[in-house]
Amino acid sequence: MTQSFDAAMRAFAPRLPLAVGLSGGADSTALLLACAERWPGQVHAFHVHHGLQAAADGFEQHCQALCARLNVPLSVRRVDARHAPGQSPEDAARQARYKAFEALALVNQVPEAIKTIVLAQHADDQVETLLLALSRGAGVAGLAAMPAQWQRGGLHWSRPLLRVSGDAVRAWLRARGESWVEDPSNTDERYTRNRIRWQLLPVLQQAFPHFRDTFARSCMHAAQANELLQELAEADLAAVGQPPRIAALRALSRARQANVLRHWLRIRHSTTPSAAQLDALLQQIAACTTRGHRIYLKVGNGHAVREGEALGWYN
């Protein structure tokens, strides 16, 4: 069930002290207010200045004013979030932001080290993430959408509002007479996420009034299935070896071969094959029954090759 803003905050039990990722938008403004009220003296705010749009200075000013009023220490970091070829601008900004949070947590060790970074994505953001994953033809890892908590870089990360609707967050702020900065890029319908938000969500609301709950449940099922696939991939990788022995791969079902190869390429070579590339590789593995059979295929951002009895990869 979607939660009220207050119920979500009551259920939230982070390790303290924490830092809220404060963009200046409605969601993180509300989250900071609620955290500062609940854990006075234990809350910091981190703001990342992306320098991507003219409005960025306005976001920073809002954050400065809000934190001064709440007596919350604010750390601001400027990042260069230009995206690499083939990377989405949104993804580049997110990666740069998470690195900046880790760096800010390291410099904020006094009087006590930050233990948790808190982010303000809510139930509508989760639905958008799921629909974006579907639109790309993602597998269960993508359909799991955003986790509510995880650990990285020695920090706990948390999204306590993931079951709260965007409307409920704004209603909570309005009821308190609080203001926020509206990001002008949020209405730019050149971004797929914004088209989902403004065109699809209202229609979903009409057709399936409980879509936030049911979609979240599907994300949870996908996350569980993904965990099982990871466990199976680890066990299969231990059995086929690194680099994977071709005969041992062939002894597995096709679905397990695909699963273990995807896992090996990701953890060992930091690359993700397309569905077509993986399909071609599996065909080659099936056909690789003679000494003379060569494999040389584009896979991810490099090439898979036969190396004796095993499968190699290089870029």
Ligand SMILES: Nc1ncnc2c1ncn2[C@@H]1O[C@H](COP(=O)(O)OP(=O)(O)OP(=O)(O)O)[C@@H](O)[C@H]1O
């Ligand atoms: N520039 C930033 N500085 C610090 N934290 C950020 C920044 N941008 C986003 N975040 C954090 O990441 C979360 C998700 O970011 P996203 O861009 O999806 O949302 P947003 O529209 O900026 O949300 P909000 O309404 O809180 O501003 C935000 O809720 C916030 O906690």
